[in-house]
Structure formats: structure tokens, C-alpha cells
Amino acid sequence: MAVPTPGSRLWAGDLTLAYDKRTVATDLSVAIPDGSFTVIIGPNACGKSTLLRALARMLKPRSGAVHLDGGVITALPSKEVARRLGLLPQSSIVPDGITVADLVSRGRYPHQRLMRQWSKADETAVAEAMRATHVTELADRIVDELSGGQRQRVWLAMALAQETPILLLDEPTTFLDISHQIEVLDLCADLHEAGRTMVAVLHDLNQACRYATHLIVMREGEIVAQGDPAEVVTPDLVRQVFDLRCEIIPDPQSGTPMVVPHCRRRITSPA
Amino acid sequence: MNVRMGPWSLRVAPRALAVTALLLVIACAAALAAISTGEFFVSVPDILTALFGQGTPVAELIVSKLRAPRVATGLLVGAAFGVSGAIFQSLTRNPLGSPDFIGFTAGASTGGILAVVAGGSALTIAGGALTGCVVTALLVYALAFRRGVQGYRLVLVGIGVNALLLSANSYLLTRANINDAATAGAWLTGSLSGRGWDHAIPVALALVVLLPVCAAVARPLRMIEMGDDSARAMGINVERVRAAAIVSGVLLCGVATAAAGPVVFVALAAPQLAQRLTRSPGVTLASSALMGAVLLTVSDLLAQRLLAPTQLPVGVLTAAIGGTYLAFLLRKDRH
Numbered sequence: 001m002a003v004p005t006p007g008s009r010l011w012a013g014d015l016t017l018a019y020d021k022r023t024v025a026t027d028l029s030v031a032i033p034d035g036s037f038t039v040i041i042g043p044n045a046c047g048k049s050t051l052l053r054a055l056a057r058m059l060k061p062r063s064g065a066v067h068l069d070g071g072v073i074t075a076l077p078s079k080e081v082a083r084r085l086g087l088l089p090q091s092s093i094v095p096d097g098i099t100v101a102d103l104v105s106r107g108r109y110p111h112q113r114l115m116r117q118w119s120k121a122d123e124t125a126v127a128e129a130m131r132a133t134h135v136t137e138l139a140d141r142i143v144d145e146l147s148g149g150q151r152q153r154v155w156l157a158m159a160l161a162q163e164t165p166i167l168l169l170d171e172p173t174t175f176l177d178i179s180h181q182i183e184v185l186d187l188c189a190d191l192h193e194a195g196r197t198m199v200a201v202l203h204d205l206n207q208a209c210r211y212a213t214h215l216i217v218m219r220e221g222e223i224v225a226q227g228d229p230a231e232v233v234t235p236d237l238v239r240q241v242f243d244l245r246c247e248i249i250p251d252p253q254s255g256t257p258m259v260v261p262h263c264r265r266r267i268t269s270p271a
Numbered sequence: 272m273n274v275r276m277g278p279w280s281l282r283v284a285p286r287a288l289a290v291t292a293l294l295l296v297i298a299c300a301a302a303l304a305a306i307s308t309g310e311f312f313v314s315v316p317d318i319l320t321a322l323f324g325q326g327t328p329v330a331e332l333i334v335s336k337l338r339a340p341r342v343a344t345g346l347l348v349g350a351a352f353g354v355s356g357a358i359f360q361s362l363t364r365n366p367l368g369s370p371d372f373i374g375f376t377a378g379a380s381t382g383g384i385l386a387v388v389a390g391g392s393a394l395t396i397a398g399g400a401l402t403g404c405v406v407t408a409l410l411v412y413a414l415a416f417r418r419g420v421q422g423y424r425l426v427l428v429g430i431g432v433n434a435l436l437l438s439a440n441s442y443l444l445t446r447a448n449i450n451d452a453a454t455a456g457a458w459l460t461g462s463l464s465g466r467g468w469d470h471a472i473p474v475a476l477a478l479v480v481l482l483p484v485c486a487a488v489a490r491p492l493r494m495i496e497m498g499d500d501s502a503r504a505m506g507i508n509v510e511r512v513r514a515a516a517i518v519s520g521v522l523l524c525g526v527a528t529a530a531a532g533p534v535v536f537v538a539l540a541a542p543q544l545a546q547r548l549t550r551s552p553g554v555t556l557a558s559s560a561l562m563g564a565v566l567l568t569v570s571d572l573l574a575q576r577l578l579a580p581t582q583l584p585v586g587v588l589t590a591a592i593g594g595t596y597l598a599f600l601l602r603k604d605r606h
Contacts, residue, residue, distance in 0.1 A: 058500050082506030089500035093364065098552030109494055109505040118282040162505070
């Protein structure tokens with residue numbers, strides 16, 4: 001039986017996660033350390049996005065429960081949860097012809113009511129979210145006409161405007177080129193430094209090591225290892241989880257672990 | 272633009288407000304024109320005295336018994352179609368997701384024709400139409416259901432059911448005797464002629480009950496347009512909002528069809544026209560309702576006066592006017 005973990009507002013005990021008849025994970029327990037930048041990583045179809053979706057109450061567990069601030073998350077009022085925990089889903093649909101400012105404003109929904117649609121606090125939160133994500137200059141642009149990197153920053157701004165102390169991100173860098181990936185991750189690191197608990201599903205192990213303060217490594221629906229990336233990521237673990245032989249060297253920029261895969265083919269240098 | 276009063280605040284887009292006001296003015300003007308002009312002219316002051324029962328008997332008959340209920344039916348039916356179209360276009364995130372394309376109106380027609388063939392009164396025809404609409408909606412929903420209902424599936428299934436029902440309708444008409452077929456045929460084009468208060472009042476009641484529901488789900492519906500996960504992350508109970516919206520949309524479409532017949536194109540065009548004029552992101556309910564009312568009232572005015580004394584069924588003109596105007600706006604969209 002899983003027990004509450006001190007220092008974790010968000011934790012899950014004995015989760016069984018399934019889509020229809022396909023079971024993705026059983027007896028999964030995990031705690032998200034408060035104030036951490038937690039990154040969940042693992043091979044394709046290991047259940048990392050499923051776990052994140054369960055933590056964000058998008059997926060109801062078959063058994064077990066996700067707990068937020070001492071209560072079972074699905075039993076708490078949904079709008080109340082939305083003021084504490086935000087989610088940037090893997091894909092969202094941009095409404096036709098919406099401007100950046102309008103889209104970011106929609107992040108205020110959980111703080112609003114029919115007769116309180118736009119308070120001073122809403123205005124400040126939206127302005128602050130746009131400033132933090134560097135989209136203030138784009139405020140009047142149509143979101144559809146932005147580049148992929150700009151659009152992702154706008155979505156992030158919407159999630160920020162929600163002003164939740166915990167923010168979950170489902171593969172926020174997919175579909176972005178490398179410079180925009182770094183831009184988004186740097187932004188996440190800034191948000192983490194500003195005091196938010198961040199949880200992200202990422203694909204790139206090296207990026208995960210560089211940005212995470214807490215790494216959760218998954219394979220086939222199980223958590224194989226978790227902790228500080230510097231202690232967790234070893235050649236053995238990479239072989240066990242990704243079926244990849246590699247060596248680990250310190251990242252020349254950040255000093256964090258960097259995975260260099262072994263060559264399977266002999267590479268001949270050009271003459 | 273923000274309006275704040277103590278703890279209350281409202282957010283309104285100036286352009287949407289202006290368009291809504293303008294539509295309101297046009298609707299009133301068209302309604303007045305429809306009541307005052309025609310073979311027997313009634314001046315505006317005479318209309319008012321007649322409506323309050325102080326006018327001449329002739330004016331009172333023409334205004335209160337003939338023209339006013341017809342105009343009221345037009346306004347209400349147009350608004351109901353407009354809102355219903357807006358709801359389904361929002362739910363399916365697709366302009367083609369409006370009730371006249373996904374089988375609901377065709378189902379109402381089937382119900383109406385069956386009632387005509389069974390020799391029913393105006394009331395039975397209305398009941399048949401409403402039943403047909405609700406049954407079709409249930410069928411489309413059940414066929415499209417797979418772990419919840421996705422927009423494009425609903426549209427595809429709806430278009431299939433629509434085709435099926437249209438051929439069933441044609442078959443029923445060929446089997447009916449000539450008088451029934453003529454009655455059904457007139458009803459099928461959608462018409463406001465001869466509509467009395469007994470047509471207008473049920474639609475009014477439906478709107479009184481359902482519009483507050485629609486107003487309550489309008490904001491969450493717009494959030495759901497961004498995707499189910501995005502909406503849930505904002506604390507919206509997606510299933511409940513969607514169910515309330517579907518029930519309201521189906522009933523509005525059914526009641527409107529019951530009153531005026533399957534008037535084509537209002538449900539499709541009104542939300543699209545409203546959205547383009549207000550330049551608001553996504554579909555908006557209030558302006559769609561007004562646009563639907565304007566579209567139907569203006570069309571009916573023209574249908575009565577354009578080739579007078581020949582009277583056209585309003586359905587002929589809604590398609591012509593709405594279609595032309597939408598094509599014009601779409602052309603402008605390309606910049």
C-alpha cells in the first residue's frame with residue numbers, strides 16, 4: 001500500500017492504468033518532489049505519457065489513485081484542481097482566427113465565473129505570462145500564422161496564465177526543431193527557478209539530464225529508476241531501458257550526464 | 272473591452288457588440304416592414320395600436336392574426352436554427368457539422384412526411400418533425416459513439432444518415448397520394464406562410480427554457496474547441512457540457528423544424544456569417560441567434576414581396592441569400 005510522501009503535493013499510489021482493454025501499467029506508485037523539475041523518460045510506448053495524463057486527471061485509473069494536497073484528485077472539484085495543477089497537452093487545437101492575447105486569456109478560465117469574467121488579477125496574470133514566455137510583442141498576431149516555436153510558447157503562456165504552482169507538460173518539444181526545443185526547455189527551467197514544480201515528458205535523454213532535477217525512467221509501464229540524473233543515468237541503465245550500448249560522458253556545457261551511443265557499424269573517415 | 276462593477280466584471284469585444292446591435296436593428300426593421308407592407312398597408316403607429324387591441328378591426332386582423340405571428344415565428348425559428356447550428360459547428364469543430372447536414376433536419380422531415388401521410392393535423396406534423404429530429408440525433412450519436420464522440424466521426428456518420436433519410440423521404444413522397452405529396456412538398460421547402468401564434472409560442476417556450484442552458488455552456492464550449500484535454504485541464508467537465516449542448520441543440524433544431532419545416536441553410540450559414548462579421552474566434556451563440564433571426568425574417572420578407580402576388584417559400588430564399596452572402600465573405604477572407 002502506497003503511503004503519502006512528505007514533500008510531495010502530487011503523488012500516486014498503486015495505479016493500474018488502461019485504455020479500454022489494453023493495460024499500460026499496474027501497481028505504479030510515484031511521487032513528484034515539490035519544487036522539482038521532474039522529467040519522465042523512457043522508450044516509446046513505455047507509458048510515460050499515460051502516467052502524466054493520469055497525474056493530470058485526464059485518465060481515470062482502473063485502481064489506485066492520484067493524490068493532490070492530501071485529497072484524491074478525481075474527488076476534488078475540477079475547477080479547484082485547475083487552480084493548482086496545469087497541463088500542457090501533447091496537442092491542442094488553435095481556434096480559428098484567435099489572437100495570441102485572446103488564447104493566453106483563456107488560461108484564466110478556472111479563476112473566472114459567469115459574472116466575474118475579467119478581473120484585475122486576470123489582466124495581471126495574462127500580462128505576466130506573456131512577458132515570461134516572450135510573446136508580449138505577438139499579442140495581436142493570429143496564432144495560426146505563427147511559427148511552431150512561437151506557437152508552443154503561446155500555449156505555454158496560456159498554461160502559465162492559469163497560475164498553478166504545479167505544471168505538467170506532455171512532450172512539449174515534439175514537432176520543434178532543435179533551437180526551439182532548447183528555447184522551450186530554457187523557458188521551463190526559468191519557470192522552475194521562479195518556484196514552480198514542473199513535470200515534463202521528454203524524448204531526448206541528454207536534454208532530460210540537462211534540465212531535470214529529478215528523473216523518472218520508465219520501461220514497459222514500470223519505473224526502473226528515479227532520482228538525480230547524475231546518479232541515475234549509467235551505461236547499464238541505458239542498456240536495460242533503451243536496449244542501447246553507450247558510454248556516458250559529462251556534457252561539455254552543463255557537466256550533466258551525456259549519452260554517446262556506441263557505433264554498431266564501423267565508420268570510415270573520409271580519405 | 273471590460274465592464275467592471277464591484278466584484279462583477281464582463282468582457283465584451285467592441286466589434287461583436289456593434290455587430291450584435293446592428294443585427295438587432297435590422298431584425299426590428301425587417302419585422303416592422305413585414306408587418307406594415309403588403310397588399311394592405313398599415314402604418315407603424317397603427318401597428319402598435321392594433322397590437323394593443325385599440326385599432327380598427329381590419330388592421331387588428333391583419334396585424335395580430337396574420338402578419339405578427341408569421342414574423343414572430345420567423346424571428347424565433349431563425350434564432351433557434353442559428354443557435355443549434357452554432358452549437359453543432361462548435362462541437363464538431365466543423366462548419367459542415369450543422370444540423371441540416373448531419374441528418375437532423377432530414378430526420379425531422381421524415382417524421383413530418385410520415386405524419387402528413389398518416390393524415391395528421393398541423394400539430395401532429397409538428398410532433399412528427401420533433402420526434403424525427405430527436406430519433407435521428409440519437410441514431411447518429413449511437414453510430415458515431417466510440418469512446419466518446421469525435422467531431423469528424425459525427426459529421427461523417429451524420430452525412431451518411433442524411434443521405435439515407437433523404438432517399439427515404441423521396442420514396443415516401445412517391446408512395447403518397449397526390450394531395451398528401453403536395454402538402455408534404457410545400458412543408459418540405461420550409462415555409463412561414465399561414466403561421467399563427469400556435470406555431471410561434473412553442474418555439475418561444477423552447478427558447479425560454481433552452482437559451483439559458485446554451486448561455487451557460489457557451490464559454491466551456493469555446494474551451495472544448497481547443498481539445499478535450501485542454502478543456503479538462505481548465506477544470507471543465509467535458510462530458511456534462513457536451514451532453515447539455517447536444518440536447519439543447521437537437522431540441523432547438525427539432526422545435527424550429529416543427530414550426531417552419533426544414534428551412535435549409537440557416538443553421539449552416541448563420542453561425543459562419545456571425546463569426547466572420549464579429550471576427551471572434553470560434554462560434555458565438557448570441558450573434559448566431561440574431562443572425563439566424565435576421566436571415567430568416569429578411570428572406571421571408573423578400574419571399575413575400577419580391578414576386579408579389581406570387582409567394583415563394585422562404586426556404587428558396589434562405590439558401591439563395593445566405594449562400595451568396597457567405598460566398599462573398601469567404602472571398603474576402605482570402606485577402
